[in-house]
Amino acid sequence: MHTLGEMAKALNRSHLYLREVLKRFEVPLTKADSYTDAYLAFLRTIIFLRSLNIAEDRFRDLGHF
Numbered sequence: 001m002h003t004l005g006e007m008a009k010a011l012n013r014s015h016l017y018l019r020e021v022l023k024r025f026e027v028p029l030t031k032a033d034s035y036t037d038a039y040l041a042f043l044r045t046i047i048f049l050r051s052l053n054i055a056e057d058r059f060r061d062l063g064h065f
Helices: 004-011 015-024 037-051 056-060
Strands: none
Touching (some): 004 037
C-alpha cells in the first residue's frame, strides 16, 4: 500500500498533479490515503504515455475510466 505522497515521490510528480490525473480519469480517491500497487502502475502508465506526447483524450476513451 502506498500513500499519495509516496507515489508522487516514486513518480517524480507532485501529489497535486497525481490527484488531478486520478480525478480526470474518474478513478476513485481513497479516504484513508492508502493506494494499492495497481494505482501506482496506472499512474506510471499515464505519465509514460504523456511523455510520448499522447493526449489524454486519446487514451481516456480506450477504457471506461
